[in-house]
Amino acid sequence: MDIQEYFGKCLEIASNPENYKTLLIGAVYSLIVASIAWVMGIVLGIIGASLKLNKNKFLRFLGNCYVELIRGTPMLLQILFFYLIMPTLITLITGNAFRVNKFVVGTIAIGINSGAYSTELIRSGIIGIDAGQWEAAMSLNLSHWDMMRYVILPQAFKQVVPPMVSEYITLIKDSSLLSTIGAVELLYSAQIMGANYYNYLFPLMMAGVFYLVMTFVISSIAKKVERRLAESD
Amino acid sequence: MIKAEHISKTFQNVKALDDVSFQISKGEIVCLIGPSGSGKSTLCRCINGLEIPDSGNIYIEGKQIDYTDQKQAAEARSKTGFVFQHFNLFPHMSVMDNMILAPMKTLHMSREEAITKARELLSRVGLADKEEAYPKKLSGGQKQRVAIARSLMMNPQIMLFDEPTSALDPEMVMEVLEVMKQLAFEGMTMVVVTHEMGFAKEIASRIVFLEEGKIIEENTPDLFFSQPQTKRAQDFLKKVLY
Ligand SMILES: Nc1ncnc2c1ncn2[C@@H]1O[C@H](COP(=O)(O)OP(=O)(O)OP(=O)(O)O)[C@@H](O)[C@H]1O
Ligand SMILES: [Mg+2]
Numbered sequence: 001m002d003i004q005e006y007f008g009k010c011l012e013i014a015s016n017p018e019n020y021k022t023l024l025i026g027a028v029y030s031l032i033v034a035s036i037a038w039v040m041g042i043v044l045g046i047i048g049a050s051l052k053l054n055k056n057k058f059l060r061f062l063g064n065c066y067v068e069l070i071r072g073t074p075m076l077l078q079i080l081f082f083y084l085i086m087p088t089l090i091t092l093i094t095g096n097a098f099r100v101n102k103f104v105v106g107t108i109a110i111g112i113n114s115g116a117y118s119t120e121l122i123r124s125g126i127i128g129i130d131a132g133q134w135e136a137a138m139s140l141n142l143s144h145w146d147m148m149r150y151v152i153l154p155q156a157f158k159q160v161v162p163p164m165v166s167e168y169i170t171l172i173k174d175s176s177l178l179s180t181i182g183a184v185e186l187l188y189s190a191q192i193m194g195a196n197y198y199n200y201l202f203p204l205m206m207a208g209v210f211y212l213v214m215t216f217v218i219s220s221i222a223k224k225v226e227r228r229l230a231e232s233d
Numbered sequence: 234m235i236k237a238e239h240i241s242k243t244f245q246n247v248k249a250l251d252d253v254s255f256q257i258s259k260g261e262i263v264c265l266i267g268p269s270g271s272g273k274s275t276l277c278r279c280i281n282g283l284e285i286p287d288s289g290n291i292y293i294e295g296k297q298i299d300y301t302d303q304k305q306a307a308e309a310r311s312k313t314g315f316v317f318q319h320f321n322l323f324p325h326m327s328v329m330d331n332m333i334l335a336p337m338k339t340l341h342m343s344r345e346e347a348i349t350k351a352r353e354l355l356s357r358v359g360l361a362d363k364e365e366a367y368p369k370k371l372s373g374g375q376k377q378r379v380a381i382a383r384s385l386m387m388n389p390q391i392m393l394f395d396e397p398t399s400a401l402d403p404e405m406v407m408e409v410l411e412v413m414k415q416l417a418f419e420g421m422t423m424v425v426v427t428h429e430m431g432f433a434k435e436i437a438s439r440i441v442f443l444e445e446g447k448i449i450e451e452n453t454p455d456l457f458f459s460q461p462q463t464k465r466a467q468d469f470l471k472k473v474l475y
Contacts, residue, residue: 133321
């Protein structure tokens with residue numbers, strides 16, 4: 001095969017509208033995985049941050065374990081754990097064959113991973129609030145819950161929005177790791193297409209374009225939101 | 234009304250308060266003065282439970298308060314208002330929301346009731362037209378007046394002021410002092426940490442002079458300013474009054 005043939009193949013792939021559709025569907029899956037994992041990560045992050053900021057030593061320890069364990073190991077290993085090890089363990093323990101959906105376990109793994117990073121983001125957002133805010137709330141006799149709900153968290157939220165958006169963008173890219181367990185998201189769709197045509201140039205480059213478009217759109221929306229939040233300060 | 238007995242507090246290795254006993258009765262206005270780092274803020278903060286003393290007891294209306302106990306702390310704080318040097322308004326809320334949050338949540342005031350009361354207090358501090366404004370649009374003096382009004386929303390029986398004018402531009406000091414004077418004339422019990430000697434002389438019923446975590450001298454303003462008893466107070470006054 002010479003270079004002309006190589007690019008000719010590209011044109012052939014590029015001129016088939018079905019191929020765009022395939023990639024688009026893959027992109028939608030990637031976006032769904034990233035979005036669910038992100039929301040899951042935020043929920044886990046709120047829990048993780050309240051553990052790490054807790055008065056109770058044991059709860060703080062739990063929070064630290066979670067964060068250190070997740071951040072200290074590769075995300076791919078965590079995905080493989082949930083895909084390869086966990087179902088087997090459950091099967092062995094319960095005696096019933098336990099089958100998993102690749103997307104479901106993959107999303108859970110990424111969500112749990114993201115939760116550890118969100119824990120740190122939210123925690124630093126909260127401890128970044130000026131001590132005077134806590135003291136004023138305390139001197140006004142607000143309960144701990146009201147203080148968090150009305151004074152601390154709304155201010156922490158504003159500080160946490162930008163890094164949370166970056167986290168979302170990271171997740172869109174990281175969702176491509178699910179290709180390794182055969183979940184047909186954007187990257188894996190592109191790989192399959194490449195394998196069919198014996199040519200990866202167009203499919204992979206096009207997948208890259210899809211990732212770029214998604215991340216670009218999200219960061220543009222985020223910039224608008226941030227500007228809005230800054231105004232209401 | 235408030236009594237602190239043998240309070241000591243050490244930070245790392247700084248003795249901020251060293252066996253300090255202090256009391257204030259109803260209607261009294263006590264000004265705490267002393268050089269920087271002498272423990273004035275720490276004393277104020279201990280009275281309100283923002284700091285927990287290492288040793289010593291605090292009594293409010295004869296009742297000993299353990300600030301590590303949430304219920305006791307809440308009861309004690311419901312009787313005291315605290316005004317901070319840096320105002321500590323909630324920046325994400327309008328003036329009105331700053332005013333009504335705690336009364337609604339803590340005193341279970343209805344929204345209408347709280348708003349009515351807030352308007353009344355805002356006009357008393359001369360800021361009736363600012364209820365919609367956000368703190369960052371206010372000048373320092375206006376912020377501090379809102380902070381005072383916000384404290385008053387909780388019906389405190391005693392107000393603690395920790396250098397309420399120290400963070401203000403000079404031209405804004407008067408408007409805050411005026412509000413405090415008005416409060417004093419209305420009979421509010423007040424503890425005021427201040428470097429405004431003229432103000433202290435004018436409204437204090439008693440001056441408490443601290444240095445290095447100890448109360449060095451305690452007297453009526455007339456006597457304290459005209460014939461300070463201790464060498465340290467004399468030196469301090471010489472410095473601040475030129
Ligand atoms: N949270 C803290 N951590 C460490 N040291 C502290 C803390 N708060 C106060 N101190 C120290 O305790 C001493 C007394 O401080 P305090 O703030 O009570 O003094 P002050 O009389 O209010 O002084 P100023 O006029 O500067 O406000 C100082 O030496 C100060 O550095
Ligand atoms: Mg001070």
